[in-house]
Structures are given as C-alpha cells and as structure tokens.
Amino acid sequence: MSRSTRLLDLIQLLRTYRRPVSGSALAQRMGVSIRTLYRDIATLQAQGADIQGAPGFGYVLKPGFLMPPMMLSEEEIEALVLGARWVAARADDELKDAARNALAKIAAVLPADLRHEMETNSLLVYNTRNLRLGTVDFPAIREAIRQGMKIDIDYADVNGQPTTRRIWPFALAYFEETRVLAAWCELRNDFRHFRTDRFTTMTLTGIRIPRRRDRLLAEWRRAHNVTQDM
C-alpha cells in the first residue's frame, strides 16, 4: 500500500475510534512499524488534522478536520451562492478561488437534491463599474489582518505629500469602486482610513499588533458610529 493511501486510511481509522488508541495498535492495524506510524501522524498533523496524542494515553482525532454533512434550505443555498458569486466577481483572485473552494466543499456534504439546487442556481452577479484598487497585494493585507501584524505603507494623502506610516490594520471595507483599509495609525495615534488605490508601497513588518482585532474593530465602530449587523 502506498503511503498516500495509507494516510487516508489512517484518518478513516482514527475517525472510527472514540477513545484514545495507542500508536502501536494503529501501527499494527496499518501494517507498518511504530516509527513510520509516528511519521504518518506528524504528516497528518502538518496537513491540519487535529490529532491529539499524549504519552501513556494514545491518539484521538478531534472533529473538525473533515467537513461533516450539513443541511441548508434552498434559500440559504441561494444566499451563499449569490454571495460567493459577488466575491468571485469583485474580490481578488485568491479570494475568488477560496469562494469556489468553499462552495465546492459545502456542495460535497449536501444531499444530492440540494447539491443540484446549488449547481443550477441562477442568481447572477454582474458589475459594470470599474474598480480602482491600486497595485496593492490584497491577499497580503488580508493575511496581515488575520494574523494581527503591523504593516508599513506609503500613503498619498489627498492634500499633501506621501507619508510613510506604520499602521495596525484590522478591517477592510469593500465599496463599489474602492476599498478602504481601516487601521490604527501610529503616526497620528488615532484611527485612520486608507484607500487602497492611494498606497504606493506596502510592507509586512512581522510585528504583532498589541491589541486584538475584534477589540480594535469594536472601538472603531463606537468611535465612528458604524454598524454592520452581520
């Protein structure tokens, strides 16, 4: 048996256990040495499997590695597909792929009739307006927001010279034709909004933002009286 099929089998085997299993038991079931079993576990963990092991205990696969079956109503499917299509039409390529992949994964765990509903959904999105986005690397921005990392940008203000600022990005707002990065600005020591088409450069610093993203977002909402109820 090749290693790749063995890894798939190992996941399935782990899924059948509710209580911890020892590595040697798994190794015996898979017909490999204990050393190889440890390597297989490590590989699966590297791929995102939440396998917990403790000395003297054994292994358990925490749920959340594979998608469980789901039920959605027809209208919920319509909403998801429509939203994903807007993302595909309007966001960057990486997010577009992510939307496609998300729908495909959801479709795979829906019952057949709903999957058909999803595939033949006919709510379409067309955009006629041009986006003015600048040359910014949006995946990098989203990454920085997710990871809570400071970034440096050169920003051309409306009335003034371009300035270099270190900011703490926490939200990205999608408007019809532009996108605006909401951040805490170290230069101004306050919240500031940056239109992405006015960036000239952007550098990830790798420095952690000392505040939690959701806290910054909540504070910013209070400060600007902005609400978005989803």
Add this chain to the structure above:
Amino acid sequence: MSRSTRLLDLIQLLRTYRRPVSGSALAQRMGVSIRTLYRDIATLQAQGADIQGAPGFGYVLKPGFLMPPMMLSEEEIEALVLGARWVAARADDELKDAARNALAKIAAVLPADLRHEMETNSLLVYNTRNLRLGTVDFPAIREAIRQGMKIDIDYADVNGQPTTRRIWPFALAYFEETRVLAAWCELRNDFRHFRTDRFTTMTLTGIRIPRRRDRLLAEWRRAHNVTQDM
C-alpha cells in the same frame, strides 16, 4: 508538496469543477507534469474516487467519493462571510436572513478556532449607491425561478405602453443599482430582459414552465455570449 497532500488537493480541485477539465489544465494548477497528473488520477481512481475521463473531453469527479472534503480554510471562511455580508447589504430581507442562517449553520460545524475566525472576520461591505428596484416581490421571483413557474408581468418598455406578458423566468441578475430578470417571453417568443424597477405588477400563475431552468440558462448564455464561471 508531498504527493499525499497533492492528491487531497487534486480531489478538492476536481470538486470545484462541474464541467470537464483537461488533464493538462489540472497538471498546470498542481504544478506537476502531465505524466504525473495521469498517475495521480489513476491512484485516486484506485482508491475509489469516481473520476470519469474521456479522450478529447477531460475529467469530471462524480459526487459521492468516500472521503468528505477537508475543513474550510480561513480564506474560504472569509470569502463566505464577505459574500454573505454583501447579500445582507444588497439583497432582500428574506435573502438576508437566509445568508445569516446559512452562516450560522456553517459556524455550527466549525471547530472553535475557525468559528472564532468567522465571528471576528473583518471584511466589511458598504454600499453608497441607491438601489432602484421597484416594488417587486423578490422572494416571489426567486420562488418562481426555483419552482419553474410562469409569471405574468406588466412591463413598461422604454419606448412604449406597458404591456402584459407571460414570461418564463430563469435567472435574476444583480447589477450595482438594478436587477434584471432574464426570461423567455411568450409575447415575443424569444429571450427578453426585464428590469425589475419597470414592473408594475407581477402575478404568479402556478403554471409550470415546460423547460428546465438550467437548459434555458445555458441556451440564453449561448445566445447572448454571456459567461459566468461560477
């Protein structure tokens, strides 16, 4: 990338396609030679994946492969939430609720860390343009499309009197400020587009459309040379 992770990725890639894909396209996406791609396909088939391939066509993955998809990635969650927020901001109330419910159902199957990611996602959607939608009952339109039911509308054409038409709606297109219903018009015996803000009345007839929605959509796409790749 190791072969085992590549095989998993390949399944997921195949899941995102509904139409046949050529082996060379897949090979390019996966970053391997065509020869290796053929070997990977063969390996997956040997493990039970129902991948159908035909010379001159490409490959399709039939649903129902034993292995459920991997859990959603952070980026996929971002894409779904962003899309749902656009729906919530831009669609009718029923669809907005549906989007919210869909996210809740998805959140319910996510592991804790990803659920947190979903809840604190900070890609926002703001719309400044006004919608010109008329007084149409959008849930009823969507229902008619889903069920494949004819409807009667009074439509004020640009250059002429309002006319009453019986139409076969099969798609609803979301533009920035308007929505357009694509339908087969019994009056003109051809495809026609109806801006929803030019309807004065709309009546569900309860009469079945004698053609399948996806067929109408495909024919309309051919006739108008429209593509939407999701």
Add this chain to the structure above:
DNA sequence: ATCCTACTGCCATAAATTGACAGTAGGACA
C-alpha cells in the same frame, strides 16, 4: 520507582516518485 506511551535523531537500504519521450487510441469536427 516503573510502566506505558509519545516523540526525536540518525542511518543505510529499499522503494517510490518524477519528468521526458515515444507511442496508441477515441471522439468531435471540418
């Protein structure tokens, strides 16, 4: 203290993966 277990490093051997090239074949289309 001791037992069961997870986990790591190292190493020599064995096995697999890979890309390249050449070639066969099936279906669509002109």
Add this chain to the structure above:
DNA sequence: TGTCCTACTGTCAATTTATGGCAGTAGGAT
C-alpha cells in the same frame, strides 16, 4: 477523409522519499 484535442500506457534514469531499527528523552499514571 484527415486533423485536432485529449486520455492513457510503457520505459528509463535520476532523484527523492519512505522505511525499519536502534538509541534515547520525556510525560503521566499507579
């Protein structure tokens, strides 16, 4: 009919990866 796009197979040499064994560390339960 011929041409094009594609699936698919065989072979081979170079490279990469997998494997088992062994020695050793460490954590937790009794």
